[in-house]
Amino acid sequence: MTMAIPANNGNMRLVGETTMNGGTFGRITIIGESKLNGATECESFSCTGNSEVDGDLTAGKLKVIGELEIAGDLKARSVSVTGETRVKGGAQGDLLNVRGGEFAVGADCEFEEIKVYGAIRAGGLLSADRMELRLFGGSLASEIGGGHILIKMSKKLAIKKLFSLHDFGTIKVGTIEGDTIELEHTAADVVRGNRVTIGPGCEIGRVEYRGELKVSAKAKVGSQARVE
Template structure:
């Protein structure tokens, strides 16, 4: 017997649906999904509230989404505001807006043009951050970690809360680390560059440490 073909879900305007296993989910308007949901793709233009975990091969949003569980996917593209009560796991995470994660965020590549607050660990092979708004993470780890301040400072008012266009973390660690406008207790890496606007408590490096502009480093150790 052939397995039942997964159906597509399309919500236009206002609607509520029960979770389950689907092929494609498309929202144009305002929608709520009750229960855990698994699908090949999600495309949301508007507002979406998911009461449990959401797993999607391809995820794209333009608007505001709340996931009251984990968000899991291959390609996660966020334009707008995303609030995840659990953790985020994806091969690629691309942010253009505001991301709030109560747990951890794990990806092969994390690219942010906006602001974010990650209460746990941000872990990705490639971390590329342009601070268009306040960015915070407990710890950041990756093979290559690059943080630069965006020249689009006028976009700051688009993001929730007020604060400097900077990154704050307890620990930042990677093979290659380049930082601007970053405040961190500890930075560890093989090749480390601490750039303008940085305030770092301790830098532990293996091969090379560069200090640019008005960067402040309280202590440094070569391992």
């Protein structure tokens, strides 16, 4: 994704409990609890602690360790989350990497590549050319679309599930559509793809496939049809 972020702007470093106005910056570093009022643009945004952006956030690189809430939209080439990030609007960029924790978006979430080892929640479309979701925690999306879509339960949760009746690692989706689709522990109304694998723990209303379909004996599929 190409973004026009002016270069050589002043850097901002916030430590402790702070409230500042948004604007255009080079690097923003936050340690503690801070709030930025208004739309904010920067080359890099690093948050360790709890932060809030009361407006849109546009960043070349976003790194969150802790909690971040964005009142508007998020645009970033690279997003790395360890903790919890909530975006009330939509989110888009090149790479989304959730390494433990949750990434929640109120509208569409569109990246070139999405890697999630945790939970993801999208009020609209969740889309990526390559998507790898290894879920730990309840996830959901209105729709999922992409080229290669892989959804599995994380290994850590798979071990925990042996001792629990709770279904923490399931994602609930309306429609999933892609080229190559590999699913486990997924509840979806409709799945459409070329090469489709429905693995253990899935509950799918209808599957439509063009090339190949594999269905596990531990999955539930209401109906299936090969389409041209």
